[in-house]
Amino acid sequence: MINVNELRIQYGEFTAVDGVTFEVRRNECFGLLGPNGAGKTTTFSALVGLLHPTGGAVLLDGAHDPREAAVRRRVGIAPQALALYDELTAHENIEFFGRMYGLRGGELRERVRASLEFVGLQDRAGSPAKTYSGGMMRRLNLACGIVHDPELVLLDEPTVGVDPQSRNQIFANIEELKRRGKTIVYTTHYMEEVERLCDRVLIMDRGRVLDLGTVPALIARHGGGSAVTAELAAPPPQGAELPGVLSGDTLRVPTNDALATIRDLDTRGLKIRRLSVEQPSLEDVFLNLTGRSLRD
Amino acid sequence: MYEISAIALKDLRLLLRDKGGLFWVVGWPFINAIIFGFLFSGGGGGSLGGLSLAVVDNDRSALSAAYVAELRKNDALTVEELPLEAARNKVRKGQAVAALSINDGFGDGFGGLFADAGSTPTLQLLVDPSRTAEQGFLQGMLIQAQFGALSTRFQDRTFMRGQVAEGLAALDDYDPATAGAFTPEQRDLVKGMLRSADDFFANADDEVLSGGPFGGDSGGGAGFDLAIPVVGIEREANPNNPPTAFSITFPSGMLWGLLACCATFAVSIVQERERGTLRRLRISPVTPRDILLGKGLACFVACLFVLAMLLVAGALFFGLTVRSLPFFAMSAVSAAFAFVGIMMLLSTMGRTERAVGGSAWAVLLVVALLGGGMVPLLFMPEFMRSLSKLSPGRWAVYAFEGAIWRPLPAAEMLPAWLVLVGVGAVGCALGAWLLRRSEAAD
Numbered sequence: 001m002i003n004v005n006e007l008r009i010q011y012g013e014f015t016a017v018d019g020v021t022f023e024v025r026r027n028e029c030f031g032l033l034g035p036n037g038a039g040k041t042t043t044f045s046a047l048v049g050l051l052h053p054t055g056g057a058v059l060l061d062g063a064h065d066p067r068e069a070a071v072r073r074r075v076g077i078a079p080q081a082l083a084l085y086d087e088l089t090a091h092e093n094i095e096f097f098g099r100m101y102g103l104r105g106g107e108l109r110e111r112v113r114a115s116l117e118f119v120g121l122q123d124r125a126g127s128p129a130k131t132y133s134g135g136m137m138r139r140l141n142l143a144c145g146i147v148h149d150p151e152l153v154l155l156d157e158p159t160v161g162v163d164p165q166s167r168n169q170i171f172a173n174i175e176e177l178k179r180r181g182k183t184i185v186y187t188t189h190y191m192e193e194v195e196r197l198c199d200r201v202l203i204m205d206r207g208r209v210l211d212l213g214t215v216p217a218l219i220a221r222h223g224g225g226s227a228v229t230a231e232l233a234a235p236p237p238q239g240a241e242l243p244g245v246l247s248g249d250t251l252r253v254p255t256n257d258a259l260a261t262i263r264d265l266d267t268r269g270l271k272i273r274r275l276s277v278e279q280p281s282l283e284d285v286f287l288n289l290t291g292r293s294l295r296d
Numbered sequence: 297m298y299e300i301s302a303i304a305l306k307d308l309r310l311l312l313r314d315k316g317g318l319f320w321v322v323g324w325p326f327i328n329a330i331i332f333g334f335l336f337s338g339g340g341g342g343s344l345g346g347l348s349l350a351v352v353d354n355d356r357s358a359l360s361a362a363y364v365a366e367l368r369k370n371d372a373l374t375v376e377e378l379p380l381e382a383a384r385n386k387v388r389k390g391q392a393v394a395a396l397s398i399n400d401g402f403g404d405g406f407g408g409l410f411a412d413a414g415s416t417p418t419l420q421l422l423v424d425p426s427r428t429a430e431q432g433f434l435q436g437m438l439i440q441a442q443f444g445a446l447s448t449r450f451q452d453r454t455f456m457r458g459q460v461a462e463g464l465a466a467l468d469d470y471d472p473a474t475a476g477a478f479t480p481e482q483r484d485l486v487k488g489m490l491r492s493a494d495d496f497f498a499n500a501d502d503e504v505l506s507g508g509p510f511g512g513d514s515g516g517g518a519g520f521d522l523a524i525p526v527v528g529i530e531r532e533a534n535p536n537n538p539p540t541a542f543s544i545t546f547p548s549g550m551l552w553g554l555l556a557c558c559a560t561f562a563v564s565i566v567q568e569r570e571r572g573t574l575r576r577l578r579i580s581p582v583t584p585r586d587i588l589l590g591k592g593l594a595c596f597v598a599c600l601f602v603l604a605m606l607l608v609a610g611a612l613f614f615g616l617t618v619r620s621l622p623f624f625a626m627s628a629v630s631a632a633f634a635f636v637g638i639m640m641l642l643s644t645m646g647r648t649e650r651a652v653g654g655s656a657w658a659v660l661l662v663v664a665l666l667g668g669g670m671v672p673l674l675f676m677p678e679f680m681r682s683l684s685k686l687s688p689g690r691w692a693v694y695a696f697e698g699a700i701w702r703p704l705p706a707a708e709m710l711p712a713w714l715v716l717v718g719v720g721a722v723g724c725a726l727g728a729w730l731l732r733r734s735e736a737a738d
Contacts, residue, residue: 100302
């Protein structure tokens with residue numbers, strides 16, 4: 001659905017996005033993951049036609065410039081910075097943005113109602129946005145972006161600064177959008193969100209693409225192996241040969257087959273109080289790719 | 297057009313929810329027009345109050361009391377009886393125009409009322425020399441009161457008979473050898489007149505006496521009435537003068553309304569930018585031109601609303617009359633368009649609300665100052681009036697005045713309308729170009 005080819009965006013001498021290439025497939029949830037300053041929002045702005053690329057191209061359906069009005073009607077956005085009129089009610093905010101996408105009459109009324117219901121704000125629809133909590137504002141921000149029922153939904157850090165309850169509500173909303181067959185581009189620096197929601201993930205840092213793939217594939221490529229950790233109830237027998245590294249009473253054994261490793265430990269006569277299996281995460285992927293943590 | 301009107305509607309809704317902004321757009325122009333209207337019309341047409349006169353009654357006679365009572369009857373005077381030093385202080389501090397001292401002997405016969413040359417004056421006026429004009433008025437009113445007191449004396453039967461008796465006694469003591477001018481025949485004649493007068497005062501009934509010896513139709517039955525009868529003459533309307541002060545102040549108030557709308561909507565574009573909604577709008581299918589036109593339409597509607605509101609309120613409550621409604625409509629539309637153009641230009645003068653708000657008011661205050669928003673065009677010196685032609689505000693006020701009271705034909709109104717439309721067109725074009733340029737630079 002979206003083709004980004006050798007996208008380059010420069011501000012003077014500073015290169016914010018440097019030759020980024022990727023494709024977003026129809027009906028998938030595509031994650032843009034990277035730390036602050038990685039170039040996610042700049043890439044995001046190019047996707048919606050707000051920024052004119054210094055080099056390369058962004059095309060929708062292989063041919064259309066995102067700045068075309070017809071293309072914009074197919075795209076919905078929930079920007080990172082809340083973009084709402086505080087003095088207007090939730091209903092008025094959604095209605096106004098619906099009008100900006102050409103909705104009118106009965107269709108507008110129905111879409112406003114559906115959007116309010118979708119984000120769970122129908123009971124507070126008549127209250128000014130300025131009276132909302134941070135989480136409610138985020139949900140309203142999302143509702144304003146989807147009022148015109150777009151095919152492509154761009155969500156830029158949609159859970160920044162929200163309480164756990166609203167966060168879960170937003171996750172549920174995004175999962176519902178996926179079920180309805182929407183194509184979603186989701187930028188975040190929270191790996192848990194990407195792991196939960198995204199079908200494929202593009203990992204960016206300093207304006208460049210580090211890798212792209214499904215979460216399991218990325219972990220398999222860059223996450224390193226799993227590890228079995230055993231907390232020993234008694235010291236190992238004198239002269240016993242241990243498969244991993246013993247630190248205090250904790251034995252950590254790197255493995256590609258956790259079950260086999262556990263069986264092996266059992267055969268060695270070790271008295272084990274507790275066992276756990278550590279799986280690599282996107283955090284490990286990012287650490288291995290850049291030498292830094294996502295939250296650095 | 298649908299999206300443009302939706303943006304305009306949203307902006308007007310935001311304005312209605314902003315009580316502070318609403319006050320400046322609607323309340324302030326109204327207050328401005330009313331306050332200055334009352335100031336220019338001399339405190340609402342009420343009396344400015346009488347001349348303040350401090351009175352020192354050293355005579356304490358019936359006549360001095362009658363005299364003070366006569367003074368008090370005069371609405372043009374505010375009389376306060378005080379000891380001498382307090383009265384002097386009042387004059388010294390400018391709290392009284394003058395102090396009137398009624399000295400001993402004032403109530404002795406008729407002679408005390410009007411002092412002879414060379415004798416000790418029975419009335420003395422202590423004045424502040426800088427208040428010459430008021431003293432002139434005051435002296436006239438004092439003489440009027442003296443005659444009023446004299447008239448009261450003439451109605452006093454006992455007093456008058458006493459005066460006649462004194463005269464007769466003097467004539468009896470008269471020595472023809474030393475007097476020279478009075479012959480015995482003349483003396484007898486005068487004595488006869490005085491006896492007749494005594495007879496009159498003794499026998500005249502009260503009604504005749506209250507008419508006084510010079511009675512008749514002089515008014516109120518008092519003998520003398522020095523007040524010149526006042527007949528009200530309706531002033532001939534001069535078409536070159538405004539009929540009321542409000543005819544001047546409402547056009548100025550209308551200019552303030554336009555300025556406030558202009559300043560309010562000039563910041564609305566940067567407000568959109570700061571709250572992130574401009575970004576959202578730019579991602580939507582609407583074009584920057586639509587956004588700007590929506591803002592312009594909102595400003596235009598707000599301007600027309602404020603002008604209409606001021607006109608209706610002025611007509612309903614302050615006697616404002618409109619010479620030509622079509623002229624007013626033309627003036628309102630052209631002036632609103634001019635200030636929409638100025639708004640669009642001002643909206644590009646900064647990247648933050650503070651920057652645009654500050655620079656907008658700086659520019660608009662100059663427009664107001666030169667345009668007659670602070671000092672009406674009518675009261676400006678000639679060079680300022682020439683300079684004011686540089687201000688769109690002046691052309692707006694001139695157009696409103698032309699519709700409200702200036703006897704201007706359409707041919708003379710046309711330049712004002714054309715200037716305003718021209719300012720609007722240039723402002724819109726320049727503002728749109730600057731906004732596109734600044735958005736492209738983002």
